Amino acid sequence: MTYKSPLLQRHGAVEAGGLDAGVAAHYSDPIREQRLLAGVHGAAATAVVDLSHRGVVTVSGPDRLSWLNTLSSQQLTNLAPGVGTELLLLTIQGRIEYDARVLDDGETTWLIVENDEAAPLAAWLTSMKFMLRVEVADVSAGFAVLGSTHEVPEWDALLRWRDPWPEVAVGGYSYAVVPEDGHPGRERSWFEYLVPAAELEATVGERPLAGVWAAEALRIAAWRPRRGAETDEKTIPHELDLLRTAVHLSKGCYKGQETVARVHNLGHPPRRLVFLQLDGSQHTLPAPGSAVSVGGRTVGTVTSVAQHYEMGPIALAVVKRTVDPEAELTVEDDGEQYAAAQEVIVAPDAGQVVGRATGFLRAPR
Template sequence: MTIKSPLLSRPGAVEAGGADSGVASHYGEPLREQRALAAGTAVVDLSHRGVVTVTGPDRLSWLNTLSSQQVTNLAPGESSELLLLSIQGRIEFDARVIDDGATTWLIVEAAEAAPLAEWLNRMKFMLRVEIADVSDRWAVLGTTRRVEEWSGLKVWEDPWPHVGAGGYSYSVVAEASHPGLERPWFEYLVPADELEATVGERPLAGAWAAEALRVAAWRPRLGAETDDKTIPHELDLLRTAVHLAKGCYKGQETVARVHNLGHPPRRLVFLQLDGSQHTLPAAGSEVRLGERKVGNVTSVVQHYEMGPIALAVIKRSVAPDEILTVVDGDEPYTAAQEVIVAPDAGQVVGRQTGFLKGTHR
């Protein structure tokens, strides 16, 4: 059941739909809200996020054996990201991770909290861990800067787009030039009954603003850029959510095989859409090369500076210089692509030359 945020009572609030149901899409001025959020003067109500806690002395070593990330020695206050994969290496859960020395906090999409808690409980065996879905007791607030007055709150800092320890970049863009650097991102955990008091009189931006900055930063989102076949390589998630040198976990064989010997079958791409129609295609619209379908739009937004932009997942074989068309019903939108995941990503064993000159750690 969707829990409605009390901040929906603020003037001008228009509730979002889909994955962001329960919080405001905007408060009447979405483009102004984007500017304020980018400048660090506004905060975003993300109280619909799911929150799962893991306690007990074995919590970090246990999560380490289950996930794609090295978290055994995660220090209190340090932020990370982990994936839980199927045996075929497909993404099942994507969690933002912080630990406070006694509890590991997993921040997930709204619909993922209950399934994640259930899945983790099935994996407990005889280990000293306890799992709880505490989504009804905790809310999340998003910002693009640290808030000094909230220094006592737990905060997750998005590692994107930095290449973490054991990670690898599939982007053709050097980390120092990555657009994600323009979007530092923090998610604060707030007791649900203190949400309104914590926000106080600070300007609010809606989920639409947060999505616009996310898409511009090339940051993939579970449930938007993913489907039941997605592997981490396709979304450049090896840079923040996968440690390539850690021990065995479910899905590791696929991760290693594709990275070392193969290529991901699809790749994430950024699209600059023709804005002359003054409309936006829907997420899920086909991406075509000529008359041939080569993928689908996964997220689409109106950005306050760039106009209509989107993320899409397309076939690896599509050349990076091709002009694509997004088709929503009978409405075509010309789309210029910017490469996020290189067409020749993967196959790093024996790599000598190629389009990809990725960073690895």
């Protein structure tokens, strides 16, 4: 069944497409909504975002954290109740299959995922139970997610996941060129609240709503990758700087660990994430999937794009590692061409040995 949020009945709601089908792209004024979500010029952020299309999977039982620890890229055995983290489930080749926001309440581990991840993730986890004391359930129909850049005091009783981005977690590693105190992700706080689906409208109440376009613009500006947008069937974590929040480099064995370790210690990821400032003179935006080229040669793909309330048209793209960081890029979409100034996110020589030699990268904590 195709999901449709009850909040699409709110005045001005225009439904989103793609990954965000089923919730509102905006409520008739996306730039104003973005400002209300971000909080600008000293004003407090007030808007919340309907993310009720997200998938939610629960894992309960006394073995849940140690079990998830053996399966995933993240160290979870000592995860404290209420502390948010992120895990990846990888293929044997180290490619990203699932990317989950993780929160434990002391009895149950909650995994918040993209809409299309919940059912296959629950099925795969169930197949991996063996004799362990765990129970897996896809509870997406019973729970909704609301996003916010601020903590909502009236929602203190709700389970709340705080995005760890862009902090370099214990066991993590930064592949970014910029110093940590200059990372644009530090300008964005992000929280996701779990709400019983039947209480979604009452929980929102009269609070102003911002569409997912507003949330996406702030995510892109923070260089925060998203599964299904920045990823494809070949993506490894290093390409998106996900070693900082989603990978513990010194934990025990898990599927895909060999690739993670080999690329980190001996090689370089074949592609790298970049931030693009797009030429806004055409008053249109290229679509995700548009080709990125240098001198007529395709070198990558636009993965996410948005109109930012301050910076104008911006995007994330994944390009070949060897692309000159100083090169002027061109984005091509259906015959239209957009000049694009690139800002390096993942260093072209990303990898532990080279990174320590150049000083670009930060060692594991």
